Amino acid sequence: MENSSPRYDRVQVTLHWLIAAIVFFMIGLGLYMVELPKKWELPPGEESVRAFYFLLHKSMGITVAMLMILRVVWRLTHKVPPMPDTIPKWQQRAATTVHAVFYIMLLAIPLTGYLQSMYSKFHTKFWGITLPRMAEADKLAREQFSEIHQFLAYLLVVLIVLHVAAAIKHHLSGSGIFDRMSFKR
Numbered sequence: 001m002e003n004s005s006p007r008y009d010r011v012q013v014t015l016h017w018l019i020a021a022i023v024f025f026m027i028g029l030g031l032y033m034v035e036l037p038k039k040w041e042l043p044p045g046e047e048s049v050r051a052f053y054f055l056l057h058k059s060m061g062i063t064v065a066m067l068m069i070l071r072v073v074w075r076l077t078h079k080v081p082p083m084p085d086t087i088p089k090w091q092q093r094a095a096t097t098v099h100a101v102f103y104i105m106l107l108a109i110p111l112t113g114y115l116q117s118m119y120s121k122f123h124t125k126f127w128g129i130t131l132p133r134m135a136e137a138d139k140l141a142r143e144q145f146s147e148i149h150q151f152l153a154y155l156l157v158v159l160i161v162l163h164v165a166a167a168i169k170h171h172l173s174g175s176g177i178f179d180r181m182s183f184k185r
């Protein structure tokens with residue numbers, strides 16, 4: 001039987017879970033790759049895998065930015081289900097704020113990642129395609145964008161913890177919130 005309670009549409013649900021999965025992977029990958037030894041820190045003759053993981057991180061991160069642009073366009077041109085009245089107003093406002101911050105951060109994080117990469121002495125590649133360099137390498141600018149990128153990524157982790165905890169809490173209290181973002185029809 002068709003469930004009549006309002007839900008996010010299939011495109012919104014697909015983008016939510018696809019982006020969430022890539023973002024989880026990206027956070028793990030980012031934290032892992034920065035700990036890898038640089039080429040000159042390894043014994044002579046040993047190859048570094050650092051560049052491979054950095055290039056993977058950059059390509060996936062730019063992919064997230066593209067998916068987010070699509071998501072914003074879709075979001076602005078399609079209806080979203082109103083929050084159920086059973087949820088207290090302050091919680092509705094908190095959820096809306098966190099969701100809006102997610103949208104901003106999931107564009108700002110790839111942007112600051114891209115900028116730090118552009119100001120570094122390395123090329124920025126997107127799945128093997130070298131992207132044009134729009135500025136000369138600049139150590140100070142690279143470090144500043146690197147710090148912002150790192151700070152925003154850590155803040156994102158905090159918000160994800162809050163968001164997932166809220167989703168689980170609502171799911172356990174049977175408010176049907178989880179179904180709004182599920183594929184089940």
Ligand code: HEM
Binds near residue numbers: 075
């Ligand atoms: C296990 C992990 C996750 C669960 C269980 C989950 C669950 C949900 C649920 C149930 C909603 C719908 C809320 C409503 O009815 O209004 C939602 C919305 C949303 N989630 Fe998640 N989520 C998860 C991970 C993430 C991650 C990692 C991100 C971002 C990095 C994210 C970003 C969003 C955004 C932006 C919305 C609002 C969508 C909109 O109104 O356009 N979620 N999530």
Ligand code: HEM
Binds near residue numbers: 059060064114124
């Ligand atoms: C959703 C997208 C992204 C997420 C969640 C993310 C997350 C992270 C995280 C958690 C780190 C480790 C921070 C640290 O502990 O130092 C990191 C580092 C890094 N990210 Fe991203 N990132 C994203 C997109 C990008 C993009 C698009 C680029 C470049 C095109 C990029 C370039 C880098 C670089 C070069 C580092 C290493 C910084 C350093 O050496 O200090 N990231 N990222």
